[in-house]
Amino acid sequence: MTGALKASVTALELAPDQLDFVASNTESLDEAALDADARPRAVMAGDRVVGFLMYEAPADDDEAMIYRFMIDRAHQGQGYGKAALRHVLEEIRSLGHVRQVSICYEPENEGARHLYRAAGFVEDGLDEDGEMIANLVLPVQTDHP
Template sequence: MKTEKIRLKELNLDNWYECCQLEVSENQKAFLEANSVSIAQSKFEPTLKPYAIYLEDKMVGFLMYNTVLEELDGYWVYRIMVDEKFQGKGIGKKATELMIAEIAKLPDAQKIIAGYHPDNVGAHHLYSSLGFIDNGDRFGKEMAVVKYMNR
C-alpha cells in the first residue's frame, strides 16, 4: 500500500455523513465512540478539529484532535479510527503522522497526549510506534500516553 496517498480533509457538509458510515471491527467497538458522536461533540466544542482520512479519493477513516492545551499541558488526540475494511495497511499510522504535523503548528506544541483503554492493543501499538510514552497517567478507565515534540 502506498501510504503517501493518504491525506486528511476537514469534515464538512459534503462528507460528514459518509464518515458516520465507517465502522471498526466488532472487537474494537468497545473502545471507541461512534463517529457520529465525535462529530456532534465537535459542533459543541469548536476547538475540536474533525478530519476524514482519505486513501486517494476514498474515505477510509476519521480522526479528531483539540486545538487548545488541556490536561498534562498538551494537545489531545480525541479520536482516530480506520474502517475495518482498510485496517492493517499502515493507514492509521500515516494519518496519525499527518495529524502530529498539524498539531506541531499550534502554539506551544510541546506535547501531544492520546488516551485509550489499556486493553486496546491496536492503539498501544500505534502510539508506541510513533514515540508516545506511558508516564503512568490515568484518566478514569483510560491511560494517557505522551509524545514530546522537542525530543
C-alpha cells in the same frame, strides 16, 4: 467538514470487538459541532474516506490531545493509521504553540498501544476512568525564529 464528508465519516465501521475502544463517529461529529476547540479530521486515501480522528489544541495551552482515532475495519492493517498519525502530528507541530501531545486508549487495546508507541508516545499510567494516557513531547522547532 462538508455534509458529504460527514456522511462518509459516519458510514465508517469498526469490528464488533472494537466498538468499545472509541466513541461512534456520529457522536464525535455531534460533539465537534458544539465544541469550538474540537478539530475533526477525515482520513483520506486518495478521494476515499478511510478513517476519522479528532483532536484539540487550544491556543492558550501548550498541550494538545488526540481523543478520537479510527480506521474503517475494511481498511485496517494497511498503514493508514500510521500515516494518519504522522500527518496529524505534523499538523499539530506546525501550529507552533504545542509542546506535548497526549492520547488515551483502553489498556487492552494492543493495536492502539503498538501504533502510538512506535510514534514515540510514552505511557504515563491510567486515568481515573481506567484509560491509559500516553504522551509525546514534540521536538522544539528550530526552523522558525
